[in-house]
Amino acid sequence: MKLSHGLAVSAVSALAVSGIAVTAPAAHAAGPQVRLISIYNAGHDASTRPDGSSEIIGGETTEPGDAGISLVAALPEGAASVAFEYNLDPEASDTDDDWTPTGSPVDRTDGFASTVFAPEPGSDVVDSDIAVRVVATSEGGTTYSTRRDVHVSGPDAAVNSVRVATGDRGFFVQPYAGSARTATLTSVNGTTSATEGTVELSAWRAADGTFAGRTAAAVTQTPFKVVDEDGLRFYLGGAYTGAVDLTGFGVQDGDVVAFGAERDTDGVQPAAVYEQSIAGIVVVDGRSVANGGVFTTRVDDQEGRPVVGAEVRRLSDGSLVGYTDALGQVTSRQADGEPESYYANTTDVDAYEEEVDVVTTEVVTNGNAPVATDSQVELADGAVFDDDEYAAGDVAVLVTDQFGDPVGAGTMVRYRLYPTGTEAPAEQLVLTTGTDGRAVVPFDPAGPDGGYTLEAEVDPPSDMRAARRAPSTTATFVAGQAALTLTRRTPAPTAGGQVTYQGRLSIGDDRLQGRLVGLRFTHGVELVPGRDADAGILVGDRVVPAQNVVTDRNGVFRVTVKDPVERPRAGEIEGALAAATLTNRASTTSTLAGNADARAVVRVDFSGKRGRASIKLFGIGQRPVSDILRVEGPASIAGETVKIFKIRGDGSRQLVRTRVLDKDGDAKQIKVRDRNRRSFTRFVAMLVASKRVEGATSNKRRLR
Secondary structure (H helix, E strand, C coil), X not given: CECCCCXXXXXXXXXCCCCCCCCCCCCCCCCCCCEECCCCCCCCEEXXXXXXXXXXXXXXXXXXXXXXXXXXXXXXXXCCEEEEEEECCCXXXXXXXXXXXXXXXXXXXXXXEEEEEXXXXXXXXXXXXXXXXXXXXXXXXXXXXXXXXXXXXXXXXXXXXXXXXXXXXXXEXXXXXHHCECCEEEEEEEEECCCCCEEEEEEEECCCCEEEEEEEEEEEEXXXXXXXXXXXXXXXXXXXXXXXXXXXXXXXXXXXXXXXXXECEEEEEEEEEEECCEEEEEXXXXXXXXXXXXXXXXXEECCCCECCCCEEXXXXXXXXXXXXXXXXXXXXXXXXXXXXXXXXXCCCCXXXXXXXXXXXXXXXXXXCCXXXXXXXXXXXXXXXXXXXXXXXXXXXXXXXXXXXXXXXXXXXXXXXXXXCCCCCCCCCEXXXXXXXXXXXXXXXXXXXXXXXXEEEEECCCHXXXXXXXCCEEEEEEEEECCEEXXXXXXXXXXXXXXXXXXXXXXXXXXXXXXXXEEEEEECCEECCCXXXXXXXXXXXXXXXXXXXXXXXXXXXXXXXXXXXXXXXXXXEEEEEEEEEECCECCCCCCCCCECCCCEEEEXXXXXXXXXXXXXXXXXXXXXXXXXXXXXXXXXXXXXXXXXXXEECCCCCEEXXXXXXXXXXXXXXEEEEECCCCCCXXXXXXXXCCCCCECCEECCXXXXX
């Protein structure tokens, strides 16, 4: 592509502006009561997964990433001191002991206090339920705001973390009343441990104590770097940028607004805001397409930062291009060979006003025929996949032209596919691209498990051979039969306790990430004095029989099985936790499809000691017909078996009846024929030992 002026090229993603209006007073106002406004997600979940890096590779610099939990409070006026604390008792009251400071510094800014709580990996806080609170002291006394039943997930859990980037934020008041565009808009960006999907953005509204102006921001998969005990390493996370509508918040230049981002958990960040004015417009990207070009322009404010919601028009005829998104950008298409400039409209007057509106330099495209320029290997199921997930077309080579678009059908691709670590075959096989620019590589999933190397080379047009080398690409992947394992990560549980298992889906040492796994708990045997088996999978504060989870970037997930506390305490044994891979379905955000067909089952015992119960024997003698006996026990032994014995003169016992105890733990109307006329007969009942209960003997009953 040739342009009349050089352009800076940016490879960042964008989210269209959302215009959801809300009505509220200034968001920095606070009442007499301190208010913890973070951990606002419905499940009160928090995560210690890392959600950023010291630099987004290929993009702008951010604050260093951390594995901490964002804690932010709206302060009462005149608050002299503020502290953030936690308690290992998730139901702790504010008057209880054992409240512990988070140990991290507290920042204060115009009505808000914030800190980052970073519990040590492996501490009692991680993978546990805790309580979190903020304490503020002022002339009026001390007030508390507490979140209870906060579940803190570990770094290997599937629960995502999210944070909002720090720094001042500009807001733009749209002046376009004639186009019904008068919103107050700002851009919010940050990072998350998620690699796809969306993050929900909003701003704190003090009037009703809610986060308002909610909008969804798309997550772009982004490599992060972190430095830890293993040195410098990289991992995949996500970045997002979205527009938040502050219309009706009454924000003014210099106010502080708390912005929230939610993805499984949440992050909150107070930021000073300033009113933006349009100061410049520049073309940041341009590329040729068939019969023309596509240009991206960015509108900047007086600080050189992007403006959201600015109106951009063509200089040639004043026609509307669109309104800038959360990155301050808007894209337009331009005919081949026709020069054009674009201006950012600063008023409600549509026509260009010299020295009022700002305009780009002139740009033009000169058409070039598409040429195969680049190639890359596409692995629909990722670099590690199960043989059962493979479908024809999952391994392919995508060929693109100099504009980044897929080439058409008929481009020749030569390739070699062989086990990694072996010598590459001398002969190259030949494929051709389809209409989507993809050359599908045949792969036999019945072949040996392990690593494979794919080398591909694209044949350029004949008239290009002397001028350029054929684009080539090499990739490795692992295929085989995946194994699913469940490993206990906490001590053996007792009655009324809980136990956590770590699941892993892998082919040898290679992990399968992003796979859907179904979990199901099958009840075991409830030990006396319990009656009904009630253990299950813990989700939030509920116990459920089943749950679906997704393996994380390490092919790992965690699941907790809980036995609800009963009085008196009763255990459950021989329960079964089963995990099985489910079918992933390709979507707009993921190419994963198929089912690895892997399963695992573990036995779960909450204490293995049988309970004890006593039974009583009652009876009425009805000679000469029969004696009528009755056994009574606690309801917890319903369904157990009792045996009735007649005691002979020599002390030996003769079995006369066997009964199953009813729902009340009783056996009524047990008739035994009276054969001894006027003599007495002695009876005794025995509770038969089972998995649930120890054997027991009743009192003796003498009947005539």
